[in-house]
Amino acid sequence: MPLRAKLLTALAGDPDGTPAWVRELAEGDDTGYFAEDGAAWTVHGGLATMVAGIRALLIQALHPGAMAGVHDWSRFREDPLGRLSGTVRWIIVATYGSKTQTHAEVARIGRFHSRVEGDYTGGDGSARNYTARDGDLVTWVHLVFADAFLGAHETWGGPIPGGADAYVAEWATAGTLMRVAAPPRTAAELRAQMQAFADRGELRRDERVDEVVRFLRQPPFTGMMAVAYRVLFAAAVASLPTKWRRMLGLRRSIFPVVTLTRVVLAVSARALGSGPRAQDFARQRLRRLERDAQPGR
Secondary structure (H helix, E strand, C coil): CCHHHHHHHHHHCCCCCCCHHHHHHHCCCCCCCCCCCCHHHHHHCCCCHHHHHHHHHHHHCCCHHHHHHHHHHCCCCCCHHHHHHHHHHHHHHHHHCCHHHHHHHHHHHHHHHCCCEEEEECCCCCEEEEECCCHHHHHHHHHHHHHHHHHHHHHHCCCCCCHHHHHHHHHHHHHHHCCCCCCCCCHHHHHHHHHHHHHCCCCCCCHHHHHHHHHHHCCCCCHHHHHHHHHHHHHHHHHCCHHHHHHHCCCCCCCCHHHHHHHHHHHHHHHHCCCCCHHHHHHHHHHHHHHHCCCCC
16 A cells, blocks of 8 residues: 555545545535634644644553543554554544534444443452443543644644644533533643643553553564555654653653654655645635635525
8 A cells, every 4th residue: 555545544534534524524514513624623634643643542541441442442452553553543533523423423333332341450450331421531532632733832833823822722612512511711721621630640650551562663664665654653652741651661762753753754754745734624614614604695
């Protein structure tokens, strides 16, 4: 498979990059939850998201309840690209889709989550039960992804309209849609809420975490994808605050991975070319709505 098709399969679950759910971004009769070219559009539209996805999965694994859900119910071992593209789908639809499409996506995720339940050993050693709708687990996943996408963009992306606080405040809307009780609205609140999980003893490293780290370090990619991925994994590790790296048992690479990642992302951008992106389909919907709102139409 050509590099472009491999990248698009990883990012959108489709070798052309335009599965049905992406094309549906052009449909709908409202402008969606997030402003065109605002903070969420900007952060989620950059290629730094390729690093953010890895970083998010690493930190997410530190919560044994979230890890149990991934271990028991996820297909990440058999279909790592499918696991990744499923996560990407939610982020893209919520960011660029109409409210109608976003609500349909929330319902789709909810139907899957309704089956996800089990038990795990908490950070304090106690036996606990979990469901995918548990407030703490939903909150942790929201925090981790907001932190990862923000951190990766700050390292490899450009300016964010309104700054980091604007992104966190905008993405709080997505958290509310997923029933996060009190999503953070500033970057400082985001960091504080994540630290609170550690302070309460909710997080820990165990054999399941080590298994996920080993898998994420070297998934079943080949050729150029394997080489590029190794750089992106090292970049995700390098971008982590020291406390999270230590909890995961990871060390920064001795190589200049921040610079090497800029090269990998530039090559990826060239490989993807100028084909239609999610933003382009969303803009089609917005321009149509503007035309329909003109007097006399």
